[in-house]
């Protein structure tokens with residue numbers, strides 16, 4: 001599907017108080033991994049709460065193309081996996097659409113197989129750097145048979161007869177790179193080690209352990225994580241309940257903080273500490289967000305979040321917090337546009353290589369809507385206007401980026417003038433229910 005062929009513009013207008021109780025779709029990171037690990041593990045995996053967004057469905061298609069059986073029955077997904085080491089050579093290129101996580105993790109998963117696999121994607125994905133995953137795979141003996149200039153997709157991998165286990169220190173804070181190496185290690189004899197100086201989301205480690213992998217994590221005195229996985233072990237199908245995606249929850253959460261009089265509860269949100277940076281930051285800004293019914297479900301922390309409209313103040317967000325809120329900066333920048341004073345966000349270099357150059361896309365979108373902001377090489381500062389006066393009135397270029405689209409629709413709900421986006425089609429990659437959920441709470445979006 002080529003979204004850029006059929007752009008769907010949308011517009012959000014200043015809304016009356018938002019209210020209600022909502023559930024956001026399942027976590028995208030856990031949903032991708034559920035399909036991958038379920039498709040790989042021997043026996044049956046049953047998944048409820050899966051995010052049925054386009055990105056995740058592409059991962060499901062890829063696993064089917066490599067031998068897994070995947071079916072949906074009454075909202076539950078049932079997978080019969082092939083068994084670790086037993087993926088089949090796909091007959092056609094694997095098309096990952098817009099999905100960085102799906103494509104990069106799958107490169108790790110299949111790269112060490114003695115077969116040829118070709119990866120293709122949309123215009124956004126084809127611009128994103130894949131060298132960060134290909135470099136460690138090359139060290140393990142994987143051949144990059146073909147790639148577009150700069151190690152980009154479309155690209156073709158061929159694995160060696162026997163891959164070599166490596167110790168790899170991840171050079172940037174990236175859960176995708178960490179995960180790709182660990183997944184490559186699953187089909188490699190011996191112990192593959194990933195050294196992670198800055199902790200990123202740990203879903204791969206936790207879930208692989210649940211599927212029966214021999215994986216250990218040790219954190220040294222400097223706080224550096226050493227993750228060791230033994231290859232060629234048995235993985236067994238699991239039952240998984242995917243909790244709500246905290247990255248998706250960020251949109252109704254910020255909307256409710258910004259629209260005066262709002263009172264919204266979002267239920268069943270994943271509260272894994274590697275994912276809660278936005279929540280912490282909004283609370284520091286003065287956001288009235290109550291964490292209710294904190295509980296453990298399926299090995300993860302979850303809770304309900306009650307959020308009421310609040311007067312926000314600008315804060316400095318330290319670089320060390322970036323990994324725990326890396327996908328949330330666009331919507332945080334929108335919150336900052338309505339906060340008293342300046343918000344400074346630091347350590348944003350990874351935003352340049354997301355679905356779009358998010359640092360530039362956010363800065364241009366804010367400027368188009370009258371917000372005073374400064375874009376640095378790896379930082380952004382935003383000077384807010386609490387009453388939203390004179391904000392809005394612009395059209396935002398979304399660059400095939402779902403989170404840019406949703407963030408600026410949230411902005412329009414509290415701005416004096418409407419905010420338009422050039423294309424809302426990409427929202428379906430991660431949050432197909434976004435429009436219905438938001439309008440159900442009272443948001444004026446059309």
Ligand code: S3P
Pocket residue numbers: 028029030101173174175176177179201326327350
């Ligand atoms: C993800 C890791 C992050 C994040 C992405 C999902 C994952 O990417 O931005 O949306 O599921 O592992 P990076 O590894 O590039 O930081």
